[in-house]
Amino acid sequence: MxxxxxxxxxxxxxxxxxxxxxxxxxxxxxxxxxxxxxxxxxxxxxxxxxxxxxxxxxxxxxxxxxxxxxxxxxxxxxxxxxxxxxxxxxxxxxxxxxxxxxSHTADVHPWFRESRQNRDNAKADWYVWADPKPDGTPPNNWLSIFGGSAWTFDSRRQQYYLHNFLTSQPDLNFHNPxxxxxxxxxxxxxxxxxxxxxxxxxxxxxxxxxxxxxxxxxxxxxxxxxxxxxxxxxxxxxxxxxxxxxxxxxxxxxxxxxxxxxxxxxxxxxxxxxxxxxxxxxxxxxxxxxxxxxxxxxxxxxxxxxxxxxxxxxxxxxxxxxxxxxxxxxxxxxxxxxxxxxxxxxxxxxxxxxxxxxxxxxxxxxxxxxxxxxxxxxxxxxxxxxxxxxxxxxxxxxxxxxxxxxxxxxxxxxxxxxxxxxxxxxxxxxxxxxxxxxxxxxxxxxxxxxxxxxxxxxREQPALLKGDLELLQNTGEMLCWIRRTPEQALLVAINLTSSELTQPYTGPVTLLQGHGFSGTVVNEQIVLPPYQALFAEI
CATH class of the missing domain: 3.20.20.80 (Glycosidases)
Known part of the structure; x- marks a missing residue:
């Protein structure tokens, strides 16, 4: 720890x-x-x-x-x-x-219960309140992720309050310190x-x-x-x-x-x-x-x-x-x-x-x-x-x-x-x-x-934990990148398809074991069976 x-x-x-x-x-x-x-x-x-x-x-x-x-x-x-x-x-x-x-509370939170009582209580500015437009409609066109307007009218304050989600989830006013x-x-x-x-x-x-x-x-x-x-x-x-x-x-x-x-x-x-x-x-x-x-x-x-x-x-x-x-x-x-x-x-x-x-x-x-x-x-x-x-x-x-x-x-x-x-x-x-x-x-x-x-x-591979990533180009359906730290460089190749994939790769590689996948390198070709991966030190 x-x-x-x-x-x-x-x-x-x-x-x-x-x-x-x-x-x-x-x-x-x-x-x-x-x-x-x-x-x-x-x-x-x-x-x-x-x-x-x-x-x-x-x-x-x-x-x-x-x-x-x-x-x-x-x-x-x-x-x-x-x-x-x-x-x-x-x-x-x-x-x-x-x-x-x-970002928001329940509408039964004590803060909101106090805030909605009137416009001059201690929590009056703790939520996002706004006056209606002159025709009584919401202050703007913002929408709730859960459907409909992001504004609900409250009869006590004669104002709308903002809710990005349910009407029962009023948004707090983070402009208030x-x-x-x-x-x-x-x-x-x-x-x-x-x-x-x-x-x-x-x-x-x-x-x-x-x-x-x-x-x-x-x-x-x-x-x-x-x-x-x-x-x-x-x-x-x-x-x-x-x-x-x-x-x-x-x-x-x-x-x-x-x-x-x-x-x-x-x-x-x-x-x-x-x-x-x-x-x-x-x-x-x-x-x-x-x-x-x-x-x-x-x-x-x-x-x-x-x-x-x-x-x-x-x-x-x-x-x-x-x-x-x-x-x-x-x-x-x-x-x-x-x-x-x-x-x-x-x-x-x-x-x-x-x-x-x-x-x-x-x-x-x-x-x-x-x-x-x-x-x-x-x-x-x-x-x-x-x-x-x-x-x-x-x-x-x-x-x-x-x-x-x-x-x-x-x-x-x-x-x-x-x-x-x-x-x-x-x-x-x-x-x-x-x-x-x-x-x-x-x-x-x-x-x-x-x-x-x-x-x-x-957990035993430093490059996979904290290494940089260099994406290899022009590898088609195969995903290939190199993860690198000062103590380790790893070639990673992934096949997300139902077909065997091959990809040229020159240079020395040492295949790692223990990860459970069966990708390999044959005659300077990465060979990946369907839904397989390769991890090799380079």
Whole structure:
């Protein structure tokens, strides 16, 4: 636990508490359930965990609507349960990062209850309030990601309040220094409890344009880059005034100064932006803002070698000393095994799922691994009558929401997947049962065992942890790059296709073993069977 640079090149395992392990038989995962399964998480060879929200909340957005930043919701346990979780994680050598939803609160938060009473109370300016236009319509054209206007009228103040998400998630006014300080104090509370860092939800949403300028439309034929379904009108605007404002950089520096008081503490920011890689570079450069950030560039549908190469090239051209954190799946998007491999058969799909994770872990940066990803779980089918996600219901059926990636973790091939003794809050997909932890632990050839071997092997390769990346050109369908540190240079080659690929490569190579892939070099040719990789010292 003395490695303060642990996050750089590290693998962070994301846990969605509602769906990880139910310890008390109410059908909802909880903190004691997580603690009971930390030995399994540690066995994967990961460096730490990230816990999605477990704070006190009305749960209209399943914890991303916080009503007490320092409380544990009774659904998940108590503050003592959290202390026990941190102690067990640290005992196992795992760092603990937790979500911080700073940009908005629940509408039942005491701050908002006071703010909405009138225009001259102590919290009157803690949220984003604005007068209607003369005709009574909202102050501008900003939209909510969850559908409709980003403004809701409040009869008491005779004003609109801003909400980038649900109407029950009012946005805080970060132009107010008291708001900024209150959130820094809330973060300090968790750092004092032993937390090792934060995943910062919607980190570029804190500030808004104070003049409330309308957003321009996306030009006809222009790319829609934000992490929302194309059917959502939110993607029809260029979001130049409602998020990613220049003042945000100063607040990120405030956060960094706080974290620097706690050796080894880190931060990873979630960025949804029209120019996501540029924003990632801006937010993580200079060693004075975020430690890491991730975008939706690898969390969307494009998955061709050309697209991945373009993402790598674009980031390299703007990154400087910026440090990314790459994710292929999380609690907001269709699982990568389905999103990138839906057309593949079961056996082919398993091989594909392995090689895309190997590719992710061979990029320059850190890694977020979402629970169940190590099992190769496909997106679960959740019937409409069981949908819980407030984002999915209004856009059904073109967009089915996020429940399919949030279904319970499968521990055993048993009723409810060993997650709970009762019907869980979301149904267990029958296809998941054969991929349970117990089933895969029993097979040396399973996805789980392959990922465990690869993660542990990767930890011994300095170039994969912290090395620079040089992309090799003109390699066609094969992805090729070199990772380099002063003590090691590694050639990496990845085949994401169903065909054998070859590529000329001259120069001495020493093939590495122990990573589980079968790529080789024959007569100055890299030879990669379908869904295979090569790792060689050069």
């Amino acid at each position: 003395q490695n303060n640079d642990w996050w750089k090149g590290g693998v962070i395992y994301q846990i969605y508490p509602r769906s990880f392990m139910d310890s008390n038989g109410d059908g909802i995962g909880d903190l004691p359930g997580i603690t009971a399964k930390l030995d399994y998480v540690a066995s994967l060879g990961v460096d730490g965990i990230w816990l999605s929200p477990f704070f006190t909340s009305p749960m209209k957005d399943f914890g991303y609507d916080v009503s007490d930043y320092r409380g544990v919701d009774p659904l998940f346990g108590t503050l003592d349960d959290f202390r026990a979780l941190v102690a067990k994680a640290h005992e196992l050598g795992l760092r603990v990062t937790i979500d911080q939803v700073l 008291d708001v900024r300080q209150a959130q820094l104090d809330n973060m300090r509370f968790w750092l004092d409890l032993g937390v090792n860092g934060f995943r910062l939800d919607t980190v570029n949403f804190y500030f808004h344009n104070a003049a409330l300028t309308d957003n321009p439309p996306v030009p006809q034929g222009g790319a829609k880059t934000l992490g929302a379904p194309a059917t959502n009108p939110y993607t029809w605007q260029r979001h130049v005034h409602d998020l990613s404002q220049p003042e945000n950089l100063l607040f990120l520096q405030d956060i960094r100064r706080l974290l620097d008081e706690y050796p080894g503490a880190t931060s990873v920011g979630e960025i949804g932006d029209d120019n996501p890689l540029e924003r990632m570079a801006e937010y993580t450069s200079g060693n004075d803002k975020l430690h890491m950030a991730y975008t939706f560039d690898l969390l969307n549908t494009p998955r061709s070698p050309e697209y991945i190469r373009e993402v790598i090239e674009r980031f390299r051209s703007i990154a400087g000393d910026a440090w990314p954190c790459w994710a292929l799946s999380n609690h907001d998007v269709v699982r990568s095994a389905t999103r990138w491999g839906a057309e593949k058969g079961a056996e082919e799909g398993a091989d594909y799922a392995k090689v895309i994770l190997a590719m992710q872990m061979a990029l320059r940066g850190s890694v977020c691994l979402y629970q169940g990803e190590e099992l190769g779980l496909p997106e679960a089918e959740v019937p409409f009558e069981r949908i819980q996600d407030p984002y999915g219901i209004p856009f059904w059926p073109e967009f089915k929401g996020r429940d399919g990636c949030r279904t319970p973790m499968v521990w055993q091939q048993a009723p409810q997947g060993g997650f709970s003794e009762v019907e869980p809050w979301l149904p267990v997909d029958e296809r998941h049962l054969a991929l349970s932890v117990a089933q895969q632990e029993a097979s040396e050839d399973s996805m789980l065992q392959a990922m465990r071997r690869f993660i542990c092997w990767r």
